[in-house]
Amino acid sequence: MYGPVPSANTLKNTEYANRFFVYEVEGLRQNEATDQVESPIRKSGSVFITVPYNRMNQEMQRITRMGGKIKSIKPLNGNNHSDQAGTTAEQGKDKKAAMSETKAKAKAKSDVPVNIYKPKNPLIGKCVGNQELVKEGGIGRVRHLTFDVSDSDLWYLEGQSIGIIPPGENEKGKPHKLRLYSIASTRHGDQGDDNTVSLCVRELVYQHPETNETIYGVCSSYLCNLDEGADVTITGPVGKEMLLPEDPNATIIMMATGTGIAPYRAYLRRMFQEKHEDYKFNGFAWLIFGVPYQQNILYKEDLEKMQQEFPDNFRLTYALSREQKTADGKKMYIQNRVAEQVSEIWELLQKENTHTYICGLKGMEDGIDEALSAEAEKHGANWSDFQKSMKKAGRWHVETY
Secondary structure (H helix, E strand, C coil), X not given: CCCCCCCHHHHHHCCCCCCEEEEEEECCCCCHHHHCCCCCCCCCCEEEEEEEHHHHHHHHHHHHHCCCEEEEEEECCCCCCXXXXXXXXXXXXXXXXXXXXXXXXXXXXXXXXXXXXXXXXCEEEEEEEEEECCCCCCCCCEEEEEEXXXXXXXXXXXXXXXXXXXXXXXXXXXXXXXXXXEXXXXXXXXXXXXCEEEEEEECCEEECCCCCCEEECHHHHHHHCXXXXXXXXXXXXXXXXXXXXXXXXXXXXEEEEHHHHHHHHHHHHHHHHCCCCCCCCCCEEEEEEEECCHHHCCCHHHHHHHHHHCCCCEEEEEEECCCCECCCCCECCHHHHHHHCHHHHHXXXXXXXXXXXXXXXXXXXXXXXXXXXXXXXXXXXXXXXXXXXXXXXXXEEEEEC
16 A cells, blocks of 8 residues: 555665564454555455555554554564554654654754655655635636655755655556655645645646547646545655745745746745744745636735735735736736836846746746846846846746746
């Protein structure tokens, strides 16, 4: 039930050694839950279940709920680990405490965490939330997913991404490759306890150009249909391009389309919803957000509440392409909003502590550059040179697809 387990030879030579354990369980009742257990129930009544170290406590609780009793726990390499579940529980508590201390020490450093979990040694998290973000009348499906990562070493910063490895194999019979998704929660998670990580995922759906068959994205569909309580394979975190500046007085200009809102949700929650002793945002944040309809404005209630509560520090501008029109009657895209506000944007860019972020569909970049280029010329400047200077100073951040 945890997917394929590395071979014994692999275990001897990788970090998987001593991280997978075999539970011998008896007394499981035959029911709907046990029908989903991949390990066969033998005539003797014993089941042998392979469990990753970071899910041992959760698996013990699940076994108890199904009426089972753990007879023994052994590492996959065959050495006795414990014959008493209580011993493992205590070790689990010690491990969790050690992890909390490790995370605290790591976060105290200025280093950016990268690849704490790699594809060869991923983290097995658990889905604890999967909510639809698109209101009735909107286009497509976009889900807000939250994963429990409490029994792990994972920590991350706003603006980073994690990888998700969907289960199964591709058409060539090989395991699916990971997909990267921008993290939509702050470093403290949606619950503020450092135990979760959240994503904002749009289900990819398109028509095959030759067969006209409806194709669903492998990983996005897997995530959008993920049940609460299901395990999920996580790697990362990765990324240094979209990190927030430490300056609490900075000006932050954010441009996004669709799920490009994910890192900005993390930024804004850190700025305006969380309370920190070492970070109190006193600067100015401006979000220009492009979607087709009102119903597609992701996190709309939270965004508008922050705008209402912090009018001097946060401005919210929408570009609704199917509802709003430009002055010449064309659809209103994000680049059109930038063109409308370009004189003020240009003025803000002159400040040495202004950071600009672009996240979402790559197609918006040319229009944004065109608007800023025209404005730069009015001031006797060359936009390409100015943009390069911002990039060199670490003030121009782009993550598009």
